[in-house]
Amino acid sequence: MAFHSNFENWNFLPNEIKLLCVNRLDFKSRLSLGATAHNERSLVTAASQRIYISSFFIRDRSDSRDLEIRFRERGNSEQIRIFREDQIVSKAIPLLSYLFNNGYIHSFGLYLNKDQESIRILTRLTGESPFYIRRVSGQLHLEHFPFFARCAANSMKGMNLWYEKLEMFPVERFLALPAVNSIEFWRIDVSFSRDLGVSIIRKWVEKDVKIGSTHSISSCGGKPMNDFVAEFGQDLILDRTDTILRIKTRNPSKHVILKTYNHCDGCVFKMVSSDFKQSDYPKFPHLA
Secondary structure (H helix, E strand, O other), X not given: OOOOOOOOOXXXXXXXXXXXXXXXXXXXXXXXXXXXXXXXXXXXXXXXXXXXXXXXXXXXXXXXXXXXXXXXXXXXXXXXXXEOHHHHHHHHHHHHHHHHHHEEEEEEEEEOOOOOHHHHHHHHOOOOOOEEEEEEEEEEOHHHHHHHHOEOOOOOOEEEEEEEEEEEOOHHHHHOOHHHHHOOEEEEEEEEOOOOOHXXXXXXHHHOOOOOOEEEEOOOOOOHHHHHHHHHOOOOEEEEOOOEEEEEOOOOOEEEEEEEOOOOOOEEEEEEEOOOOHHHHHHOOOOO
């Protein structure tokens, strides 16, 4: 059943009758109706179970100030919606509000230009439901923290994010987000970190994150290895070379390796198997 947008008596129907109609709508029609007036969004939400969205991307179009939204519901082809700058408030935000309030999002990609107004679009979503996002990737900005605070506790399992601002990464604020507490696989890149990654690594050890998780810091300043040991403590240090620290975890099958570089003052942490060989240290990832 497709929703007829020109049904002139729709607004005069009681909500009980509207709800019966909404229950028979197909996905595209529910989506169109849910992205309109507040009352219709409420009806669609009341009639809906959560939509399983396998992929969802928001990005600024490089050739304009338009906003592009791509999403794929399980079993359906990808949908692409493009909104002009003057349509973001009237059309893009209602659509996004509907999807986030009613969707279970397996993979969410966020690629917004930091110089555009649309970076704050996620802080303007309406509705009261928590957001369910399993994996997130893309550019992280300070303005996004209120959005992540709306994500359901323990809902995220993986992330691949980079924090682009040339300032200290607000690590304590980030780790305090309830959704972050359940992340199993981490990839996070920052420019500066006041605690040299200590809080992140402690979280890794506490949560026993998956092998392959990485955390890179572009500029540590001074002597990051000595400073890290001073902050983290000597008790869990298993091995040390000029550029490598090997750190014990609670899981005997996993170690954390800290790698520093001679060509820059950055460093990389990586969760590895406990049988990772010393002869493989030179193969450790390079930091640009």
